Amino acid sequence: MRIAELSRVSGVPVPTIKYYLREGLLPAGELTSPNQADYGDQHLHRLRLIRALVDLGQVPVAGVKRIIEALDSDSLSLHDQIGRAHRAITPQPQLTASTEARAEAAAQVDELIRSRGWTVDPDAPALTTLIETVAAFRTLDQDQLAGFLDSYADAVEKFTELEVAAVTSRADRTTPDQIAESVVIGTILGETLISTLRLLAQESISAKRWKAP
Amino acid sequence: MRIAELSRVSGVPVPTIKYYLREGLLPAGELTSPNQADYGDQHLHRLRLIRALVDLGQVPVAGVKRIIEALDSDSLSLHDQIGRAHRAITPQPQLTASTEARAEAAAQVDELIRSRGWTVDPDAPALTTLIETVAAFRTLDQDQLAGFLDSYADAVEKFTELEVAAVTSRADRTTPDQIAESVVIGTILGETLISTLRLLAQESISAKRWKAP
DNA sequence: TCCTGATGGATAGTAGCAGTATCCATTACA
DNA sequence: TGTAATGGATACTGCTACTATCCATCAGGA
Numbered sequence: 001m002r003i004a005e006l007s008r009v010s011g012v013p014v015p016t017i018k019y020y021l022r023e024g025l026l027p028a029g030e031l032t033s034p035n036q037a038d039y040g041d042q043h044l045h046r047l048r049l050i051r052a053l054v055d056l057g058q059v060p061v062a063g064v065k066r067i068i069e070a071l072d073s074d075s076l077s078l079h080d081q082i083g084r085a086h087r088a089i090t091p092q093p094q095l096t097a098s099t100e101a102r103a104e105a106a107a108q109v110d111e112l113i114r115s116r117g118w119t120v121d122p123d124a125p126a127l128t129t130l131i132e133t134v135a136a137f138r139t140l141d142q143d144q145l146a147g148f149l150d151s152y153a154d155a156v157e158k159f160t161e162l163e164v165a166a167v168t169s170r171a172d173r174t175t176p177d178q179i180a181e182s183v184v185i186g187t188i189l190g191e192t193l194i195s196t197l198r199l200l201a202q203e204s205i206s207a208k209r210w211k212a213p
Numbered sequence: 214m215r216i217a218e219l220s221r222v223s224g225v226p227v228p229t230i231k232y233y234l235r236e237g238l239l240p241a242g243e244l245t246s247p248n249q250a251d252y253g254d255q256h257l258h259r260l261r262l263i264r265a266l267v268d269l270g271q272v273p274v275a276g277v278k279r280i281i282e283a284l285d286s287d288s289l290s291l292h293d294q295i296g297r298a299h300r301a302i303t304p305q306p307q308l309t310a311s312t313e314a315r316a317e318a319a320a321q322v323d324e325l326i327r328s329r330g331w332t333v334d335p336d337a338p339a340l341t342t343l344i345e346t347v348a349a350f351r352t353l354d355q356d357q358l359a360g361f362l363d364s365y366a367d368a369v370e371k372f373t374e375l376e377v378a379a380v381t382s383r384a385d386r387t388t389p390d391q392i393a394e395s396v397v398i399g400t401i402l403g404e405t406l407i408s409t410l411r412l413l414a415q416e417s418i419s420a421k422r423w424k425a426p
Numbered sequence: 427t428c429c430t431g432a433t434g435g436a437t438a439g440t441a442g443c444a445g446t447a448t449c450c451a452t453t454a455c456a
Numbered sequence: 457t458g459t460a461a462t463g464g465a466t467a468c469t470g471c472t473a474c475t476a477t478c479c480a481t482c483a484g485g486a
Contacts, residue, residue, distance in 0.1 A: 003433070011309060015475055018434080023473095028434095035434045035481050045353075052349045054473090055307045056342070061473065078423040086412050094268040096224060118417035126412040129269070133405045136265045140258075142398050144379050152403075153410055155371040160414040162364050164422075166357050185355050187415060190365075191408050192346045197366055198407075199299050199339040201373040202400060204331035209377075210291040215454095216462070228446055231463085236444095241463095248452050248463045267444090274444065 003029070006039045010047045017047070025050050025065055049185070057188040063088040071180055081180045082187075083121075089188060090125040097135035105134035105146075112149055116157075163190060216242070219252045223260045230260070238263050238278055262398070270401040276301040284393055294393045295400075296334075302401060303338040310348035318347035318359075325362055329370075376403060 007014045020026040026046055029037030046068075053059040053067065070076065070084035097105070109131050113120055120127065137146040163186050167179060174182070220227045233239040239259055242250030259281075266272040266280065283289065283297035310318070322344050326333055333340065350359040376399045380392060387395070 013475085014433095016473085019474060022435090031434085033433095033482065035432090036483075037434070048349075048352055051307075051309050052353060055309055056346050056349055058304065077425040079419045079425065082419045082423075083416065086416060090409075090412060091271065094264075096264050096268055113413070118413060119420045120413050120417055124413065124416060126409040126416070129405065130409040130413065133269050133402055133409065136261075136269055136402060137398070139261055140265060140398055140402075142395060142402075144382060145376075145395075145399055145403065148375050148379055149406070151375050152372070152406055153414070155368050155375070156407060156410040156414050158368040158371075159365070159411060160418055162361050162368070163358075163415070164418055166361055169357060182355060182358075183419075185350070185353055186358055187412075189346055189349060189353075189355075190358065191411070192342065193362070193365055194369060194407065194411075195404050196303070196339040196343040196346065197369040198372060198404070199303060199400075200326070200331060200333050200337065200343065201366070201369050202376070203296065203299060203337060203339070204333055205373055205377060206292050206295045206396075207332045210295070212290040212292065226446085227462095229444085232445060235464090244463085246453065246462095248461090249454075250463070 001039045001044075002036070003039065006043060006047065010044055010051070012047055012051060020047070020050060023061060023065060025061065025068060049181070052185070053188055056192050057089075058192075059089055059188060067184055071177070071184065074177065078176060078180055078183070082183055085184045085187065087125060090129060092125055093129055093132055095128075095132060097132055097139060101135040101139055102131060104138065105131045108134055108146070108149065112153060115150075116153060159190070159194065163187075214252050214257075215249070216252065219256060219260065223257055223264070225260055225264060233260070233263060236274060236278060238274065238281060262394070265398070266401055269405050270302075271405075272302055272401060280397055284390070284397065287390070291389060291393055291396075295396055298397045298400065300338060303342060305338055306342055306345055308341075308345060310345055310352060314348040314351055315344060318344045318351065321347055321359070321362065325366060328363075329366060372403070372407065376400075 001009075003014055003017060006012075007017055010017075012020075017026065021028060026043060029039040029043065031037050050064055050068075053064050054061065059067070066088035067085045070081045070088070073081070076084070095102075109127070134146050134149065137143065163183075166186060167182050170179075170182065214222075216227055216230060219225075220230055223230075225233075230239065234241060239256060242252040242256065244250050263277055263281075266277050267274065272280070279301035280298045283294045283301070286294070289297070308315075322340070347359050347362065350356065376396075379399060380395050383392075383395065
């Protein structure tokens with residue numbers, strides 16, 4: 001398939017495909033002559049993955065690149081592939097909390113992780129964001145929300161169990177590469193799923209409780 | 214307090230504060246002379262809210278403005294305030310799915326909402342995103358993840374119950390304005406909380422299951 | 427064989443976002 | 457009384473994610 005057809009089938013404009021090629025998100029097609037290349041199904045698949053991560057997952061292009069590099073490096077263990085994908089999508093936020101608020105929040109988070117027996121790299125960027133967020137709740141006079149941290153963690157563990165089940169339910173039928181891809185898609189698009197479901201659930205409850213008659 | 218002190222206390226640079234003033238995110242201080250204005254605690258509080266939404270919640274500045282306008286308009290019912298805040302943070306993604314995939318996904322989502330008895334505005338932008346995401350799962354050969362939609366919704370309802378409890382637990386002690394603000398903070402920072410907790414839970418499980426020995 | 431239109435590859439340009447920087451005529455206050 | 461800060465206006469910057477243009481080929485139909 002040539003680039004025009006790839007563009008037509010995927011719905012991605014040709015200049016954008018060229019841009020993804022330049023950025024190394026998409027592998028080059030097989031050159032059949034100095035100015036003709038052939039693209040296959042794997043290019044279409046990759047392109048769809050890119051668009052899903054960018055459009056739905058709101059992952060920046062540079063992040064998609066890091067994710068793809070992790071997926072493509074078969075020398076990495078699945079755990080390391082997942083770790084890199086996580087790092088690629090965890091924004092390192094501006095540290096905005098006061099030192100005291102952060103220390104308090106860090107203690108609460110540490111206690112949470114300890115009591116749940118989670119194994120977490122102390123350098124995980126998500127940890128910083130979590131601490132900063134808990135601190136923000138307090139700074140914004142929303143201590144009661146910070147108090148629900150443990151219940152939030154309960155519900156989150158449910159998701160994670162679901163996802164592990166979803167991934168392992170196919171483990172016998174797929175290659176490690178496909179498992180890694182499933183995990184990445186589940187992590188990123190799963191978040192979009194959760195947040196939109198949450199919005200809808202909230203809207204529904206809000207309508208029942210507070211809608212003007 | 215003058216702008217320099219507001220900057221020092223909040224950690225936000227003076228030019229940025231001026232930018233927020235220009236954009237109407239922050240109300241002007243009270244002018245005590247043509248070139249001196251006085252800022253109070255409500256300015257500091259507002260500034261902290263802005264930074265939390267921007268830095269932690271990843272809400273674009275234009276979205277923060279719409280949220281603040283919703284919070285400030287006391288003519289709106291709580292339900293409408295929440296609705297506007299939701300709209301301000303729901304991105305309208307590029308429609309990327311094929312017509313058939315979208316129709317299938319829409320049917321699944323409709324069925325989900327019907328079976329749960331949710332009251333959802335058919336124009337809710339989150340609905341479009343949800344349908345597009347479910348369609349993307351299928352297009353990316355991850356049908357098994359789409360199949361978990363109902364279980365995801367189960368877990369999401371738990372969050373929403375938690376949040377309603379958190380908000381109403383203070384309802385007798387706060388004004389409607391403060392309830393609306395709590396809901397907004399809970400919605401947006403709550404999402405940050407959920408996604409970082411999810412990342413940590415995944416990392417922990419991934420370490421236990423797949424970490425190279 | 428000739429011509430039209432597409433292609434790969436390179437380079438340059440653009441729109442939007444979130445600030446930063448600069449300037450100026452005041453004004454606070456040591 | 458002079459130095460530093462302020463409100464307000466305008467201009468500039470860095471970054472991201474594309475778009476546009478150009479060009480020397482090259483495929484495929486008339």
